[in-house]
């Protein structure tokens with residue numbers, strides 16, 4: 001007798017997340033329709049207050065995307081934009097230290113701000129910047145550090161802060177809303193922090209959106225001014241900013257979803273613990289499979305990423321079994337064609353390059369049920385055995 005065809009498991013099931021909130025979300029949309037304010041305005045202000053309160057950080061500024069949150073943070077710090085793009089190869093450019101193993105926006109924003117990305121390799125256990133190498137990368141032209149809390153796990157901020165000395169730190173917290181470490185909550189660990197509300201992030205909108213947090217009132221004001229073309233008062237421009245404003249509709253929808261964030265994060269952690277236990281009991285040696293290490297209890301698991309040297313074959317096998325997976329990220333940023341001018345050839349950052357060959361992200365969303373996790377984990381273990 002044939003087995004009944006098994007249900008497909010997606011990477012993320014937003015219908016399952018949004019479905020139970022339908023009435024709240026429709027109410028939020030109706031409020032915007034009735035209020036007739038579509039850009040910034042009371043919904044954005046309320047979201048800013050609610051997230052500032054949730055994080056315990058004094059200032060939160062809603063912006064158009066996580067990418068723009070990074071860019072505007074660097075603009076607020078006064079990165080020299082006079083030679084944009086040429087700066088990538090210029091020896092006079094401002095430098096920002098970051099990781100090559102991240103989403104493109106991290107380094108893309110650095111270049112768009114007029115600075116040059118200076119890469120430091122990752123720690124293979126956490127996939128985050130290897131803080132022990134950061135101090136070596138600091139030069140007289142370093143203007144800031146941009147660590148990324150990759151996959152939702154906080155960086156080693158104590159070591160990064162030590163290496164930074166007086167240099168400002170911009171946290172790329174796009175994947176880490178609500179994440180904590182012993183130093184405190186992500187978004188309050190550096191000078192400024194950038195969050196994203198892209199739909200696949202832990203708090204996702206119905207389109208693009210982002211947020212900057214800071215404890216520094218002057219920088220907060222600078223970000224607010226830069227967000228609206230550098231105008232203050234309206235139609236008078238002492239700075240050149242951009243259109244980095246958040247829509248009221250996104251803010252209203254995010255406000256409807258924010259109260260559920262902790263519950264969804266608990267679901268991600270529960271699923272991560274199930275995978276951890278399954279893989280630990282599988283008897284597979286670490287050459288075959290490495291499960292991600294939860295260094296900080298406050299990891300929020302935007303992604304659950306395993307490593308295996310049979311990554312591509314495993315991905316194909318799981319696809320056959322109806323299980324979606326994803327590769328974050330297949331090509332480290334120093335090897336991207338657009339950054340050829342940085343002259344960091346293959347071999348420059350071996351841990352990032354190895355991670356790019358071995359990583360595989362598994363479904364981890366909070367609505368995924370225990371039997372789904374077990375089905376995925378047992379497919380993986382029997383394939384790799």
Ligand SMILES: *Cc1c(COP(=O)(O)O)cnc(C)c1O
Pocket residue numbers: 065066067068102103105106148172174175195196197198208209210
């Ligand atoms: C998603 C993401 C961004 C960019 O956010 P957008 O809202 O998509 O612009 C930046 N950095 C990292 C690490 C991300 O994952």
